Amino acid sequence: xxxxxxxxGSGHAVVIGGGIAGLAAAHRLLATDPRTRVTVLEASxxxxxKLRAGEIAGVRVxxxxxxxxxxRPEAVALARETGLADRLRSPATxxxxxxxxxALRPMxxxxxxxxxxxxxxxxxxxxxxxxxxxxxxxxxxxxEIGDDVAVGEYVAARLGRxxxxxxxxxxxxxxxxxxxxxxxxxxxxPQLFEAARTHASLTDGVRDIQAxxxxxxxxGPVFMGIEGGVGRLPLAxxxxxxxxxxxxxxxxxxxxxxxxxDRWRVVTASEVYEADAVVLALPAPAAAKLLDAESPAAAAxxxxxxxxxxxxxxxAYRRAETDLPEGxxxxxxxxxxxxxxxxxxxxxxxxxxxxxxxxxxVLRTSVGRYGETEILGRDDADLIAxxxxxxxxxxxxxxxxxxxxxxRWDDGLPQYPVGHHARVARVRAHVAALPGLAxxxxxxxxxxxxxxxxxxxAAVDQLAGDLAGVEQLTRDPVRSPRGGGGE
Numbered sequence: 214x215x216x217x218x219x220x221x222g223s224g225h226a227v228v229i230g231g232g233i234a235g236l237a238a239a240h241r242l243l244a245t246d247p248r249t250r251v252t253v254l255e256a257s258x259x260x261x262x263k264l265r266a267g268e269i270a271g272v273r274v275x276x277x278x279x280x281x282x283x284x285r286p287e288a289v290a291l292a293r294e295t296g297l298a299d300r301l302r303s304p305a306t307x308x309x310x311x312x313x314x315x316a317l318r319p320m321x322x323x324x325x326x327x328x329x330x331x332x333x334x335x336x337x338x339x340x341x342x343x344x345x346x347x348x349x350x351x352x353x354x355x356x357e358i359g360d361d362v363a364v365g366e367y368v369a370a371r372l373g374r375x376x377x378x379x380x381x382x383x384x385x386x387x388x389x390x391x392x393x394x395x396x397x398x399x400x401x402x403p404q405l406f407e408a409a410r411t412h413a414s415l416t417d418g419v420r421d422i423q424a425x426x427x428x429x430x431x432x433g434p435v436f437m438g439i440e441g442g443v444g445r446l447p448l449a450x451x452x453x454x455x456x457x458x459x460x461x462x463x464x465x466x467x468x469x470x471x472x473x474x475d476r477w478r479v480v481t482a483s484e485v486y487e488a489d490a491v492v493l494a495l496p497a498p499a500a501a502k503l504l505d506a507e508s509p510a511a512a513a514x515x516x517x518x519x520x521x522x523x524x525x526x527x528x529a530y531r532r533a534e535t536d537l538p539e540g541x542x543x544x545x546x547x548x549x550x551x552x553x554x555x556x557x558x559x560x561x562x563x564x565x566x567x568x569x570x571x572x573x574x575v576l577r578t579s580v581g582r583y584g585e586t587e588i589l590g591r592d593d594a595d596l597i598a599x600x601x602x603x604x605x606x607x608x609x610x611x612x613x614x615x616x617x618x619x620x621r622w623d624d625g626l627p628q629y630p631v632g633h634h635a636r637v638a639r640v641r642a643h644v645a646a647l648p649g650l651a652x653x654x655x656x657x658x659x660x661x662x663x664x665x666x667x668x669x670x671a672a673v674d675q676l677a678g679d680l681a682g683v684e685q686l687t688r689d690p691v692r693s694p695r696g697g698g699g700e
Contacts, residue, residue, distance in 0.1 A: 224249060224489035224680045227479045229467050229503070231255025232262025233662060234654040235494030236450040237291060237669035242492075242680075243457045244294075245673060249680060251459040252486060253451075254479070256466035256499075260451050263625055263655075264662070266444025270529040270616040272569045274559060274577075275443050277525070277622070278662060280304070280436040285663035287670065288446070289437055295449040300441065303434040305564040310543040311338060312551070312607045313379050317543055323423070326402050327381035328368055330420040335380065343375030347416070355413040361631045362409070364402055365393035371415040383544040386554055389660060390521040390626045391583045400629040400637075400658075440565040443662070470503040477649060490649040490676045494669065496520070497627060497656040504644075511643035514636055518656050520624035522589050523581035526600045527559075527618050532574040534612035537561075542576070543607065552588060552599045553578040556607070573615075578604065583628055593619040627656045649679040 226242050228235045231253050239251045259265075267276040281288040283303075292301055309320040323334035332339075332347035339347075350371050358367060364385060365377045382393040389396060399406040408418025439445050451461055469480035470491065479486040493500045497518035504512040542557040559575040560567045566575055578600040581589050591599070597617050604610045637657050644652055651672035658668050 225487065226251050226490040226492065226676070226680065227477070227486050227488040228253045228492045228494055229470070229479065230262075230492075230494035230499075230654065231257075231260040231447075231451075231461065231463065232494060232654065232665075233264055233447050233450070234262075234665040234669045235492065236260065236447050236454065237666045238492045238494055238653060238673050239454045239459050239461075240291065240295070240450050241670050241673040243454055243459065245677060246680065247457060251454065252488075253454070253459060253461040254465045254467055254481065254486075255461070255463045258464050260461070260463065261444060261447035263622060264444045264447050265620070266442035266448075267618075267620075269527050269575060269618055270570070270573055272529065272566060272573060272575060273441055274527060274566060274575055276527065276618075276620040278443055279557065279559070279563070280438045281443060281446075281662040283434050283437040285661075285667070287666040288661075288663040291450065291666050292439060292446055295446075295453040297439055297446065297449050300439050300445070302438045302440050302563065302565055304436060304438065304541060304562050305567070306539075306541045306561055307435070308540040310538070310540055311380065311383065312543045312545045313338060313549055314340075317538055317607060320544070321380065324380070325405060325419050325422050326364075327376065327384045328372070328405060328415065328419050329376070330416050330423055335376065338379055339375050343373055343379070346373030347376065350416045351414045353414075356409070358398070358406070358409050361397050361399040361406075361634065363394055363631050364396050364398040364405070367398055367409060368415070369394075378548040379546050382548070383546045383554065386547065386582055387544060387579075389583075389629065390523045390554075390581060391628050395583070395628070395630045397629045397631045397633045400633040438563055438565075446662070467503060470507065472507050472647065475648070488649070490679050491651075492669070492672050492676070493650070493652045494654050494672075496624070496654065498624075500652060500654075500656070507647055507650075508643045511640050514640045514643070515656070517636065519583070519628045519630070521581065521583040521626045521628060522586075522621070522623045523579055523625055524589060524596055524622065525577055525579050525620045526596055527575065527577045527620070528597070528600070528614040529616040530574045530576070530610075530612050530614050532560075532572055535574050535610060537574070537576075537608050537610060545603075545607075547582060551603050551606075553580055553603045554582060555579050556600075556604060576604075589621070589623075626660055645675075649676065651675045
């Protein structure tokens with residue numbers, strides 16, 4: 214096993230994990246100090262994690278996440294900084310539906326993650342009884358939420374279960390593949406948590422959120438995609454950091470992470486890397502395994518993070534054989550007992566897909582929520598058949614696809630149950646006791662692309678002092694960057 218010591222100048226940083234968080238961390242390291250030498254180690258044979266571009270019937274598509282929240286700046290900014298500015302695309306249509314109570318119904322407007330500011334916002338989706346229950350919110354006494362509360366539990370107490378089951382659940386499920394009655398409001402929908410803390414009435418709180426958004430003039434698309442697929446983003450980031458001297462290795466799992474004096478030893482099957490700083494950009498179980506030796510307390514906390522699995526079924530049809538309803542697709546509440554949880558009419562939603570082959574219509578469905586192990590145990594042919602059955606029931610689509618493929622994301626989405634924020638705080642406190650180490654990724658502050666990029670940026674900013682200390686040591690080798698007396 215070869216030992217690699219690349220210590221000169223501003224130090225050596227090793228990023229463990231080549232998903233979007235790890236690659237964003239490498240980008241941030243080099244943007245902070247171009248003299249930093251960066252090595253990225255990815256265990257699998259490809260970069261990008263849950264962002265993956267592919268193709269079906271000769272058409273380029275996303276096989277993972279297909280869009281990024283545009284009203285958070287981090288992901289769009291990263292795309293611009295890595296040469297994708299001219300490929301950013303808004304959805305061709307943002308009109309969606311919800312398949313509930315036996316029909317496709319227009320997705321309501323005037324809500325925050327399914328929580329309305331007035332009952333009228335959910336007319337057509339809820340029953341008359343469900344609408345009347347919302348009106349009682351302003352008559353109820355304040356609901357105390359303490360340090361955290363489950364989204365579904367709180368909203369059901371204020372507005373009734375029908376709001377949760379018919380709208381909140383499918384919207385949250387599309388992001389977390391989780392159970393709204395377990396998901397932390399503080400971690401998953403922080404603006405609602407703040408509204409619940411500061412308003413006696415939930416509907417009043419939602420209206421306040423909406424009024425502030427209007428005052429801040431939040432205009433423009435909510436989401437953005439990338440021509441050729443969001444899966445292009447990690448590849449562009451990788452190309453950018455390589456051009457500035459970073460070394461990126463795939464098929465290189467890290468087997469051990471140990472502190473050695475004032476540095477870190479990062480061990481792989483063929484090489485040992487000496488590093489001044491390490492960014493752990495891994496799913497919680499993998500991060501826990503590497504932290505066992507130096508921070509068993511952090512490792513124990515990370516092992517408590519649960520994950521949900523899901524699968525995406527991508528289907529290509531001859532357009533002449535289809536007659537889909539208008540819009541970009543639909544969500545499906547689990548209370549209705551369907552197999553799929555959503556369908557996206559990809560060729561309708563993204564003009565760049567449609568332009569590749571106007572005679573082809575690409576759509577996709579998703580299956581799998583937290584705890585649903587039986588459905589994901591089915592083989593690909595069964596998942597395709599079940600998806601086609603639900604599509605036929607929802608839209609009348611009876612045509613046979615010309616191509617189909619299933620992409621499985623086993624343990625792909627970390628769950629944020631009540632108390633998740635406190636767990637993350639404990640992890641970070643334990644890790645902060647180890648100089649030159651930081652963590653980032655979807656397990657901490659959000660599963661979306663902007664949240665992952667933000668967590669990478671924050672991790673690198675935390676390490677800036679450690680790497681700056683290496684530069685001081687280079688100028689004055691008598692002094693230790695950590696004080697020499699044992700801090």
